[in-house]
Amino acid sequence: MKSTKHLPLVFFSSLLFSVIGCKPYSAIDQTNVVSAKATTEEQLYRPNFHFTPKKGWMNDPNGMFYSNGTYHLFYQYYPDGNVWGPMHWGHAVSKDLIKWEELPIAIYPDNQKLIFSGSAVVDSKNTSGLAKGKETPIVAIYTLHDKEKETQGAIDFENQDMAYSLDNGFTWKKFDEGNPIIKNPGIRDFRDPKVSWDETHKQWVMVLAVQDRTQFYKSSNLKNWEYLSDFGKDIGAHGGVWECPDFFQIKVEGTNEKKWVLIQNLNPGGANGGSGTQYFVGDFDGKTFTLDAEFAKRVTAEKAVWVDYGKDNYAGVTWNNIPSSDGRRLFIGWMSNWDYGQQVPTTTWRSSTTIPREIKLIKKENNYSLISNPVKEIKKYVSKTTTKKNVKGKGRLSLVAEGKIDLTKAIIEFDLKNIKQDTYTFTLSNKAGESLSFGINNSDNYLFVDRSKAGKNDFSEKFASTISKAALNGNQKEAVFKIILDKTSIEIFYNNGEKVMTEIFFPTEPFTEISASSNQGVEIYNLVTNQLTI
Ligand code: FRU
16 A cells, blocks of 8 residues: 555545535536646547546546446546545446446545445345335445544554445445444554355355455345454465455356455565465355465465466456356456556546456366456457468568557457467567567566567656566467557457456557567467457
8 A cells, every 4th residue: 555644635625525425426527627738648648448537546446346237337536636645436337348437436535534445235135224115225345544543653544334325336325323344453454345245155255455364254234244264374475465355256167166266466566566466266165265275386386376467457356246147257457556656657647447357267287277358348349350361470570560550449369379489579669669569488488578668667667677577387389369459558368368467558659560570480370450449
């Protein structure tokens, strides 16, 4: 977490209006503040299809749920500045996970009591008793971070609070009569509750990030919580504080076997520095999460297993209440990193989400892995597809010729055949001489992304000083890449999402060409270029 030392004055004046659920949606001013400078920013850096708030600061995705044909996304939001500030829950909705509509702020802080990360559930059986009529309560459980207490030197300034909505998540009321629902026992980092319904044990289950571990709680009514167990103190990555956990049961692809997955974000100490998202696979008896024995060996060997090996996918968690007829497990992350998120070169808004991803659990070589891929809904925005077969050559090989397609919104897919012990580099470039490269080193067995020449990078020493790497399991004979490009981001899905790397970049003009090179020649069997219209 960041320092909360200096609250801007605007915060205190905005407190006057900090009442939740008091403004109808239509009455809210959705003004898009566009200054002369921001116009350039808009054109260059405002993503085409990754969600960004119109103005202000955003970090973690929060409280995502699906209901009545609508995907809800809330997020850590500071509307009055472009760096982290007093946290609200911003709100956006989508019918297809790709096109987002920003709605009025859902939950406001009161005084110095900030609304930190958390989750929301659809309480369809009214277990909470919050509905007095026929409504279905949507219950949000989040951390209330008491800034004043923190400033006074207390350590129990993070408690778990509840707010609820009786109109499908559009307006919210804090549960003043019962908050906090979990009281801090005297621990400094005690936050980010993720609640979901555990169908196997017929209980609400909560995972909470508590310094260097995850705590498990259960409830029958969302209001009274019983502590169950701890996990993780001695396993996985511990380079920083554990934040934003997630926990769910998932079927192993192609079988009827079910396992439990614990996602556990941490900052710093991520795969390539700064913020990162690790996961664990195991079993849950309704009380204790036990790591799968084979997976435990992998965690020990690799130190941690990551959802994404790029620098820019943090605080990611999954949607609640996806209907079983759909059955997907849908994930979204904050496409940035605490190492430099507050310095990236945009001023009107700062940062975006990743593309929503479907995650699956596979079993391969006797071990479990999460794979992630962009949600299928993105396909409906493909306006033109070009396929080339057997693209081969030595030296620099043009894959997408200068200006052929608009690379600020595109999906490029290609496979490599007959890979030698060599490095295969793919380069996005522009006329300003800037370039972003990524690829596979098949001698030392890793994937990489290098944004050191990709445009602006002097805003933070940590942004481009190292090449990001994802270790591969031995030499690859062939490789399949799917990359999603949206102005300032690349999301690389390798071998059907077995390894993912997400990174942002800030060229001074858009990239217009993609080339490939390797000393021993590049051989691509199938190269598919998809233009998106969005
Ligand atoms: C993660 C995090 C959370 C916290 C929130 C505050 O990025 O530090 O632990 O709830 O951000 O904005």
